[in-house]
Amino acid sequence: MTQRFQRSAAMAFALALSAPAWAQDTTAPATEAPAATTEETASSTPAKDVTAETVVATVNGKDITLGHMILIRQSLPQQYAQLPDNVLFQGILDQLIQQSALQGNYSGDIPVRVRLAMENEERALLAAEEVGELLETAVTDEAIQKAYDATYANAEGETEFKAAHILVETEEEAKAVAEEVKGGADFAEVAKAKSTGPSGPNGGALGWFGKGMMVPEFETAVMAMEPGAVSDPVKTQFGWHVIKLEETRVKEAPALDEVRGELKAQVEQEAVKAHIDALVEKANVDKSGAEGIDPANLSNLDLLEK
Template sequence: MTHHFTRMAAFAIALSVASPLVAQDTPDADTVVATVDGKDITLGHMILTRQALPPQYGQLPPEVLFKGILDQLVQQSALADAYEGDAPRRVRLAMENEERSLIAAEEVGKVLENGVTDAAIEQAYKDTYASAEAETEYKAAHILVETEDEAKALVTELEGGADFATLAKEKSTGPSGPNGGDLGWFGKGMMVPEFENAVVDMESGAISAPVQTQFGWHVIKLEETRVKEAPTLDEVRDELRAKVEQDVVKAHIDALVENANVDTSGSEGIDPALLMNLDLLE
């Protein structure tokens, strides 16, 4: 039924013409903006309806939105009053889901408000970076060829004074060849193990013996190394805040579920494909 109301909202807003409204001194969420057969429609109802609209409606002038939303709620109220009999099962279930979701979100908001503090973020920074070992990064270039003999020949040329970047452009089959074999800066774990092990054992400016990996044979030149400093708190504050939020909410949920009397035995033996069977809601 929701898609019917969405189309009705679009229709109402598109056709609405702003009209003067009776102003109140201090309107709030409980301010009644209309009644339909004695049932109140409040400013709070309108605000929540506005929040649920697709983003493109935000481009409309406020007075058009106001009139369109009010028309929508009046129409919905009249339609709801005209409905005879009990609410369909799908409506009751949807309302239960929506209430559960909204209240759960309120609880999450409280948890985040109380648990995500500057002190918690600072502690996360200490836990993550204070005891972390300094990481060495490497700047290297390589020439990739298919055979060991080709790699040995390159080493011989380089030992004879050939320019590494020139040979890489001429001989390398890897994607870095056109850039003279330059791989930029990288840390441990970013290269395949055979390549990384060779680089770690090299001194700056050195040329490696041929190194075989799954990609072929490499001749490596280690340009330089540096120690990667830990980032400052301000540099990673947003990242740490997100982690603290995730950890706080997860811990709270895990504790609640663990202490709750949860019985999921009713789900045993149910075909998961039934999730697609909308006929069950009728």
């Protein structure tokens, strides 16, 4: 049963996304059609006004509409989406005709797996519609401004530090290094000569960093220093450090336009979550049926054949 399910699912996928008429090497340039003559252009069928409900073909009395074709077009993998419109149009139309013929010839009951797949698809699509309608009104300039104020307006600027360090293996080495640089030796040159850390060749330079970017012992030492000062030896999991704090700065809050995109995403996420939470809270939800079911059944495809 499992093999049958996998085989039929694979066939359905192939039927939905490929067709002999257009399953070609999409990397090769399309053959250029001869230019139409004036007579051919004049006699061609004029374009007509269409809607999603415009019928493009009928198979055994069942309509195929332009809307059906548009949805297939949107679901194609990228290699098919790059094909010319005329190739896509004919290929999709032929494929829908083939599927309709196959569907019409099927005489059995609707399989459980098909019914459940259709229910899942309808549920997901309508849920997405509900979210889409919500977001049309949830994201406003006022909501984004409120999110900005909550995140940045009343927040104190974060202090950032620019420092360098010399990393050695033992406390004795660190004490000797600290004494050397405090005695007037050039910090960068000593770092190049003695630091075992990856920043050594660059004079121990660490650039700018903020809170939480260094290990706690290192961060605590830096935050207690004044610009220009050199620390006593500081032990971390990496070894012993001698640190020089070069300067500090206060990172100002970004302008609203700089973070508008992330604030918009935040507003959307919060609005959707609040809406879903409210709907679920109001809904009559009974999950007792899930009790006692072995989670391993999620992989049991045979259940879809019963």
